[in-house]
Amino acid sequence: MKVPTEALRSKARQIRATCIQMAHDGKEGHLSSALSPVDILVALYWNWLHITPTKAPGRDRFLLSKGHGCASLYAILAEKGVFPLSVLATYNQENSALPNHPCVHALPVLETSSGSLGHGLGIATGMVYGMRLKQDPGRVVVLLGDGECNEGSVWESAMFAAAHGMDRLLGIVDYNGIQAVGRSDEIMGHTRLEDKFRSFGWSARAIDGSNMDEIVSALSEVPFETGKPTAIVAHTRAGVSFMNDDVLWHYRKPTDEELRQALQELDVQSIYVGSPHA
Amino acid sequence: MRRAFANGLEQLADADDRVVFLTGDLGFQVFDAFVAKHGRRYVNVGIAEAQMVAAAAGLALEGFRPFVYSIASFMTARPFEQFRFCVAYPKLPVIAVGAGGGYTYGPSGVSHHAPDDLALMSLLPNMTVVAPGDPHEVSALLPQLLQLDSPSYMRIGKFGEPPLDVPAPVVLGKARLLRTGERVAILTTGNMAAHALDACRHLAAAQIHPSVYHFHTVKPLDTTTLDHLARSVEALLIVEESSPMGGLGAEVLKYIRGADSGPRVLRLGPPDAFALGSYRQETLQQRWGYDAPAIDRACRCLWNNTQTTLGSS
Numbered sequence: 001m002k003v004p005t006e007a008l009r010s011k012a013r014q015i016r017a018t019c020i021q022m023a024h025d026g027k028e029g030h031l032s033s034a035l036s037p038v039d040i041l042v043a044l045y046w047n048w049l050h051i052t053p054t055k056a057p058g059r060d061r062f063l064l065s066k067g068h069g070c071a072s073l074y075a076i077l078a079e080k081g082v083f084p085l086s087v088l089a090t091y092n093q094e095n096s097a098l099p100n101h102p103c104v105h106a107l108p109v110l111e112t113s114s115g116s117l118g119h120g121l122g123i124a125t126g127m128v129y130g131m132r133l134k135q136d137p138g139r140v141v142v143l144l145g146d147g148e149c150n151e152g153s154v155w156e157s158a159m160f161a162a163a164h165g166m167d168r169l170l171g172i173v174d175y176n177g178i179q180a181v182g183r184s185d186e187i188m189g190h191t192r193l194e195d196k197f198r199s200f201g202w203s204a205r206a207i208d209g210s211n212m213d214e215i216v217s218a219l220s221e222v223p224f225e226t227g228k229p230t231a232i233v234a235h236t237r238a239g240v241s242f243m244n245d246d247v248l249w250h251y252r253k254p255t256d257e258e259l260r261q262a263l264q265e266l267d268v269q270s271i272y273v274g275s276p277h278a
Numbered sequence: 279m280r281r282a283f284a285n286g287l288e289q290l291a292d293a294d295d296r297v298v299f300l301t302g303d304l305g306f307q308v309f310d311a312f313v314a315k316h317g318r319r320y321v322n323v324g325i326a327e328a329q330m331v332a333a334a335a336g337l338a339l340e341g342f343r344p345f346v347y348s349i350a351s352f353m354t355a356r357p358f359e360q361f362r363f364c365v366a367y368p369k370l371p372v373i374a375v376g377a378g379g380g381y382t383y384g385p386s387g388v389s390h391h392a393p394d395d396l397a398l399m400s401l402l403p404n405m406t407v408v409a410p411g412d413p414h415e416v417s418a419l420l421p422q423l424l425q426l427d428s429p430s431y432m433r434i435g436k437f438g439e440p441p442l443d444v445p446a447p448v449v450l451g452k453a454r455l456l457r458t459g460e461r462v463a464i465l466t467t468g469n470m471a472a473h474a475l476d477a478c479r480h481l482a483a484a485q486i487h488p489s490v491y492h493f494h495t496v497k498p499l500d501t502t503t504l505d506h507l508a509r510s511v512e513a514l515l516i517v518e519e520s521s522p523m524g525g526l527g528a529e530v531l532k533y534i535r536g537a538d539s540g541p542r543v544l545r546l547g548p549p550d551a552f553a554l555g556s557y558r559q560e561t562l563q564q565r566w567g568y569d570a571p572a573i574d575r576a577c578r579c580l581w582n583n584t585q586t587t588l589g590s591s
Binding site for chain 1: 298318319321323324326328329331332333334335336337338339340341342344359360363364367368
C-alpha cells in the first residue's frame with residue numbers, strides 16, 4: 001500500500017484546493033484548521049491506515065478530535081470513494097451529511113462526532129481498552145489541535161493511555177500555532193508539547209508536519225516504543241502562501257479572488273465541481 | 279444499596295462479557311469480588327471523571343456495556359459535557375451510577391452534595407434516569423438498564439437501607455404502587471419512599487389512607503400513572519430529595535398543571551439553595567420539611583382540605 005512520497009504531495013495539493021473550494025462555496029471559515037493537517041491526513045489515509053467504511057473488526061480507527069478542521073477529512077473520504085464527490089458541494093449546507101462539525105448521525109462512516117474539543121483522545125483510550133478485551137488487532141489514531149491541548153481532559157486521557165501501555169494508540173497534534181483568538185505559544189506559554197507527552201509516559205517526537213518525507217518516516221516507526229502510546233507533534237502550515245501562520249484564516253471565508261489565487265498557487269483544481277463565485 | 283449494586287454488577291458480568299466496570303477511584307473493597315472474577319473488566323480510571331466517561335463511550339463504541347461509578351456529585355456535574363457530547367448525543371449504552379445521591383454525604387459539605395444529579399442527567403436527550411428506593415429496586419433495575427440501547431443514570435444511596443418490603447414488581451419506566459389508598463397520592467423518588475411509608479403507618483391510626491406511588495424512574499416520566507391519578511385523586515404530594523428544578527417534582531408539576539383541571543399538587547423537598555452547615559442528611563430533611571413527620575403533616579392538611587403550612591415543625 002506504500003504510495004510514493006511525490007504522489008502523496010500531489011494528492012495533498014489537490015485536497016488543499018478542494019478544502020479552499022469548499023470553504024468558498026459553503027461560506028464557512030476554519031479554513032486554516034482544515035488546511036494545516038492535510039499532509040498528515042493524506043499520509044495516513046493513503047499510506048498507513050487500514051480503514052473499512054463498514055467498520056469491520058480489525059480495521060484501524062481514525063478520530064478527528066479537532067472537528068472544526070473537518071473539510072479536509074471530508075475531501076479525503078470523498079477522494080477515497082466513501083461517498084460521491086458531488087456530496088462535497090453540500091458542505092456546511094442545512095441537513096447536509098457534511099456539517100461544519102462532523103456528526104456521526106449525518107455521516108455514519110465516522111467513528112465519532114466531534115466539535116467539542118478534548119474528547120477524542122479519551123474516547124480512543126476506551127476503544128483501545130475494548131479492542132484489547134476482544135482481541136481486535138486494529139490501531140487507533142487521534143488527530144488533535146495544538147489549541148485543543150489546552151483542555152485538561154486531554155491530559156487525563158494521556159495519563160490513562162500511558163498507565164495502560166497503549167502502544168497501538170497514536171496521537172498526532174496538528175501544531176499549526178494558531179487558535180481561535182491568538183497564537184497557541186503565547187496563550188499557553190512557549191512550551192514543547194512533545195516534552196509534556198513524554199513526561200506523561202508517552203513516546204513523543206516533533207516533526208515538520210508539512211514535510212511529507214518526515215511524516216512518512218515518522219509514521220513508519222510507530223509505535224516509537226513498545227508499551228507506550230505514541231505522540232507526533234507535527235508543526236504544520238496552511239500550505240498556501242497568503243494563509244500561512246495567520247490567525248485571520250481561522251475565520252475568513254475566501255473571496256472569489258482569493259479562491260482563484262489559491263488554486264493558481266497550488267496549480268490544481270478541486271476534486272469536485274465547485275463554483276467560481278461565492 | 280451499594281452492596282446491592284456491587285452484587286448485581288457481579289451477576290451481570292458473570293452472564294454478559296460486554297459488562298466492563300470503570301470507577302473514578304471509589305469503592306474501597308466494595309468490588310473485590312468483581313475484581314477477583316473479572317479483573318480485566320475492572321478499571322480504576324483514577325480521580326478523572328471526564329476521562330472515565332469518555333473512555334466508557336469508547337468502550338460502548340466497541341460493543342461493550344460499560345458502567346461508570348463515582349460519588350453522585352462527581353459522577354454527574356463534573357463530567358457533564360462528556361455525558362452530553364460523548365455518550366448521550368451518539369446514544370451509547372453507558373450506565374452511570376452515582377453513589378450518595380441527594381444529601382447522603384451531608385456532613386462532607388457542598389462539594390459532596392448531589393441534589394442536582396437527577397435534574398442534570400434528565401436534561402440530556404436519550405437518557406434514562408432512575409433513583410431506586412431500596413436495595414431490591416437496585417437489583418431489579420440493573421438488568422433492565424443493561425437491556426437498553428441508550429445511556430442511563432442510577433442514583434444510589436449508601437449501605438444498609440432497609441427493604442421497602444413491598445411485593446409490587448419493579449418495572450423500568452413504571453411507577454410502583456407501594457401502598458393503596460384513596461383521595462391523596464404521595465409520589466416519591468429515591469430514598470423518600472421509606473419516609474412516605476413511615477408516615478402512612480402513623481396516618482392510618484387517624485384513618486387517613488393516602489396511596490404511595492414510587493417513581494424509581496424519573497425519566498421517562500410515567501405519564502400513564504399520572505393521567506390515572508389526575509382523574510382519581512384530590513391531591514398529589516410529591517416528595518423528593520432533589521433540586522426543585524428539573525427533578526420529579528418539577529416534571530410532575532409541569533405535566534399536571536398542563537391539564538385544564540386536576541388534583542391539587544404540593545411538593546416537599548429541598549429549596550434552591552446550597553446546604554451550608556455540614557448537617558447530617560436526616561437533619562436537612564427535618565429542617566427543610568421532607569422527612570416522615572413533614573409528610574404526615576402535609577397529608578393531614580390535604581386530607582382535611584385545609585391550607586397547609588409546609589416546612590419544618
